[in-house]
Amino acid sequence: MDTTSTLPPDAESDADGAAHAGFRAPPASLEAEQAFLGALLSNNRVLEKAGEFLRPEHFTHPGHALIYDVCQRLIERGQVANPVTVKPFVDSADELSDLGGARYLAALMGSVVTIINAHDYARLIHDYYLRRQLIGLGTDMVNEAHDNDIDISATDLIEAGEQRLYDLATHGQYDGGLHEFKSALVTAIDMAEAAHRREGRLAGITTGLLDLDRKLGGLHASDLLILAGRPSMGKTALATNIAFNAAKYCTDEADEEHQGKAVAFFSLEMSAEQLATRILAERIEVSSHKIRTGELSNEDFERLVVESTDLHRIPLHIDDTPALTVSAMRTRCRRLARQKGLALVVVDYLQLMSPGKMGNSDSRVQEVSAITRGLKALAKELNVPVIALSQLSRAVEQREDKRPQLADLRESGSIEQDADVVMFVFREQYYLERAEPTQRAEESGDKYAERHQKWLERCEKAHNVAEVIVAKQRHGPIGAVRLFFDGTYTRFGNLEASDAPDGPAF
Numbered sequence: 268m269d270t271t272s273t274l275p276p277d278a279e280s281d282a283d284g285a286a287h288a289g290f291r292a293p294p295a296s297l298e299a300e301q302a303f304l305g306a307l308l309s310n311n312r313v314l315e316k317a318g319e320f321l322r323p324e325h326f327t328h329p330g331h332a333l334i335y336d337v338c339q340r341l342i343e344r345g346q347v348a349n350p351v352t353v354k355p356f357v358d359s360a361d362e363l364s365d366l367g368g369a370r371y372l373a374a375l376m377g378s379v380v381t382i383i384n385a386h387d388y389a390r391l392i393h394d395y396y397l398r399r400q401l402i403g404l405g406t407d408m409v410n411e412a413h414d415n416d417i418d419i420s421a422t423d424l425i426e427a428g429e430q431r432l433y434d435l436a437t438h439g440q441y442d443g444g445l446h447e448f449k450s451a452l453v454t455a456i457d458m459a460e461a462a463h464r465r466e467g468r469l470a471g472i473t474t475g476l477l478d479l480d481r482k483l484g485g486l487h488a489s490d491l492l493i494l495a496g497r498p499s500m501g502k503t504a505l506a507t508n509i510a511f512n513a514a515k516y517c518t519d520e521a522d523e524e525h526q527g528k529a530v531a532f533f534s535l536e537m538s539a540e541q542l543a544t545r546i547l548a549e550r551i552e553v554s555s556h557k558i559r560t561g562e563l564s565n566e567d568f569e570r571l572v573v574e575s576t577d578l579h580r581i582p583l584h585i586d587d588t589p590a591l592t593v594s595a596m597r598t599r600c601r602r603l604a605r606q607k608g609l610a611l612v613v614v615d616y617l618q619l620m621s622p623g624k625m626g627n628s629d630s631r632v633q634e635v636s637a638i639t640r641g642l643k644a645l646a647k648e649l650n651v652p653v654i655a656l657s658q659l660s661r662a663v664e665q666r667e668d669k670r671p672q673l674a675d676l677r678e679s680g681s682i683e684q685d686a687d688v689v690m691f692v693f694r695e696q697y698y699l700e701r702a703e704p705t706q707r708a709e710e711s712g713d714k715y716a717e718r719h720q721k722w723l724e725r726c727e728k729a730h731n732v733a734e735v736i737v738a739k740q741r742h743g744p745i746g747a748v749r750l751f752f753d754g755t756y757t758r759f760g761n762l763e764a765s766d767a768p769d770g771p772a773f
């Protein structure tokens with residue numbers, strides 16, 4: 268099919284001159300654009316598939332972009348798009364002046380031989396658009412690399428470039444769309460069969476905490492789990508315990524899918540050395556304060572050396588870069604996934620992350636929303652669970668019942684919206700220890716003694732007990748799980764069966 272006759276002659280001569288001068292014209296096919304638009308004007312059903320990924324800005328010639336935009340709008344409104352209905356909207360447009368004005372519509376439609384290949388034309392237009400964007404991106408990267416900006420390091424440029432490449436790769440993907448229910452049903456049956464073969468064993472990565480694993484069914488791939496709590500509740504301690512247990516599981520007892528994979532821990536609050544000290548203190552049952560100050564006996568130091576030798580094989584990777592952006596985190600997770608495989612990502616904590624360069628960030632709420640969306644996208648892209656720690660608002664402290672609620676999530680409702688699981692860490696012992704009753708002036712000694720005794724009984728009951736409150740779970744039950752907590756070694760563990768009554772239901 269020859270469609271070049273509809274191009275203005277000066278455009279052809281300019282292209283030839285540029286080619287002779289050594290100029291490399293950007294990838295484009297005006298013939299494919301003409302063929303596609305002609306097919307669309309002949310049969311509007313062409314838009315049913317191409318409309319999923321093809322946008323007006325993908326066309327090289329502004330006149331073609333205008334025609335496609337008008338056709339798309341008319342069809343979306345339930346009207347017919349043909350030369351007659353499109354003509355009033357493009358009659359006086361400057362974009363069509365070099366193509367012959369509105370008469371160009373008739374030339375497009377008259378040159379159509381078949382609409383069978385229209386979808387292939389659309390893919391070609393989209394592919395050339397991506398190539399032009401890639402050329403522009405490469406040019407920008409070269410120019411930025413030549414600019415000696417003291418505030419931007421080469422690593423920052425690499426991470427920004429990788430993020431832009433990722434955004435370009437996911438732009439207008441046309442591999443998705445609607446699928447028949449039967450194909451989804453086959454996948455669901457395969458998952459059920461795999462679960463049946465496990466005979467009750469976990470479907471995902473273990474947390475190392477039996478009751479929490481029962482409630483969650485393990486940490487599932489592509490899930491974003493939010494672990495929130497007020498300061499001093501033990502968020503970091505619990506996240507560190509889970510990360511270590513998951514890494515140990517991947518080393519010792521994982522199934523074929525997770526064997527040998529690594530766990531990534533992004534610590535934006537504590538240094539890698541502090542986290543390592545915590546893990547060592549928990550393993551040898553010595554206070555981390557004594558390790559830092561050197562108050563260890565010879566016996567304890569020997570145990571520390573032996574335990575550290577054993578811990579060398581644990582595939583736990585810690586990144587303590589402050590104010591890390593989601594794009595930088597994604598880059599590092601992709602790299603680790605390529606090199607070793609990735610089983611779990613932990614972020615401590617969400618509010619300390621940087622949203623990166625945002626064009627119109629008017630508030631911290633928008634920034635946190637962008638961060639949670641980015642973490643959820645990371646979980647889906649790498650098909651791993653992502654645990655992100657989060658602070659809670661001070662509203663908890665104003666209530667008599669200090670147990671957190673979903674409304675207490677700080678700074679953004681999108682945290683609750685984007686998360687697949689929301690968990691709260693709560694230790695009643697912390698609040699009870701700071702609420703020892705004092706004797707009132709009008710109160711008798713016996714009355715005070717009775718109140719004080721009740722307080723002691725509550726303290727005894729809450730001693731070394733923590734709750735993980737599962738307040739939201741997309742694919743499972745909600746409720747509270749009681750755990751053992753030893754503040755001396757910042758260690759969470761399983762409660763004995765006799766000491767672990769069911770937590771309150773929601």
